[in-house]
Amino acid sequence: MRQLLISLLVFLNTIFAFGISGKVVKVSDGDSFYLKSGNRTYRIRMYGIDAPELHQEYGIDSKKYLKSIILNKNIDVKVMDEDKYGRKIGKVFYKSKDINLQMLESGNAWLYEYYAKNERKYKKAFKNARENKIGLWKHENLENPRQYRLKHKREE
Structure with missing residues (x-):
């Protein structure tokens, strides 16, 4: 019985997201950054x-936009997963504000629909920014970052 309980706790721990709190020490691009927590530095990829x-x-x-709102700030990351590059994938919060959502609202990112299927707020923010030509949506003929990566990977 005890072994079953331990196994169940281990299983539940792997299913549910965990959090990391720390200071953003470097922003790599518009959806990834480095977070210093205690004596560890984590690479974070923003979820959705x-x-x-x-x-x-x-x-x-x-x-630049992401850097202006999180660099040198103490934030919380709700880790959802880890990618093949070892980055923690998570929802980012600064003073309880969802920064992933803010990136969509401000027109600074695409919705990653495959991974954010159940994120209604994210879908709504993305649609609103696009329809109202906010941020990057002021421009026409934009290429989805995923398509851009695939295209340029083939050219190498």
């Missing part, structure tokens, strides 16, 4: 959003 690549149109602007 996809910002333009740095060499892509509006990529630098997206990075």
Whole structure:
């Protein structure tokens, strides 16, 4: 019985997200950054959003926006998963404000629909920014970051 309880606790721990709190020490681009927590530094990839690549149109602007709202700030990350590069994938909060949602509302990122299927607020924010030409949506003929990565991977 005790072994069953221990197994159940281990299983539940792997299913439910955990949190990391710390200070943002570097912003890599519009959807990833480095978080210092205690004596560890974590690479974080923001859940449910996809910002333009740095060499892509509006990529630098997206990075600058994220940097302006989280660099050197103490934040909380609700870790949802880990990607193949070892980055923690999570929802980012600064003073209880959902920064992932803010990136969508401000038109600084695409909705990563495949991963954010059940995120109604994210879908609504993305649609609103796009329809009202907010942020990167002021421009026409934008290329989805995922398509951009696939295209440029093939060219290498």
